[in-house]
Amino acid sequence: MTTLVTVSLIDENGRISMNCQRADATLPLAAEHVERLIEGLGVLREQLQPPVRTRDPVAGEQVQAQLDPRWWVAPEMFVGGALLQLRHTRFGWLAFALPLQSLRDLHKSLGDLLAFSEQQARAQKVN
Numbered sequence: 001m002t003t004l005v006t007v008s009l010i011d012e013n014g015r016i017s018m019n020c021q022r023a024d025a026t027l028p029l030a031a032e033h034v035e036r037l038i039e040g041l042g043v044l045r046e047q048l049q050p051p052v053r054t055r056d057p058v059a060g061e062q063v064q065a066q067l068d069p070r071w072w073v074a075p076e077m078f079v080g081g082a083l084l085q086l087r088h089t090r091f092g093w094l095a096f097a098l099p100l101q102s103l104r105d106l107h108k109s110l111g112d113l114l115a116f117s118e119q120q121a122r123a124q125k126v127n
Helices: 031-047 100-126
Strands: 003-012 015-020 071-076 081-089 093-098
Touching: 003 031, 071 093, 081 100, 093 100
Parallel strands: none
Antiparallel strands: 003 015, 071 081, 081 093
16 A cells, blocks of 8 residues: 555634645655545545535625536436536536436526527627
8 A cells, every 4th residue: 555645634723724745755646646536535524514505606606616517418318317427627617417307497497597598698789
């Protein structure tokens, strides 16, 4: 067993910081190693309390959004709907299996939003 990196969370009077140290600078650290660490931390987070917020986001809420991410969709036979994947620059391809009703709801919401956005774009061209 070879330790490639050690990660520590440090609490300094309520201010949390993270420290990453390579065990040996001569040992290669690859993106796949960091991806495995992120995956492991994700599994750990899933088990902790409080859980990730379940309520819907609020309009106007500050978020760190990815601008125009790559996306990919395909039929998802297991749930009878679609597989939606979004590429996040930090976390890679995030996959979401959407059952048929969820896919319908997303389609309606995106359709409504598209109509609103097109109306806003036309109004800006007039002004």
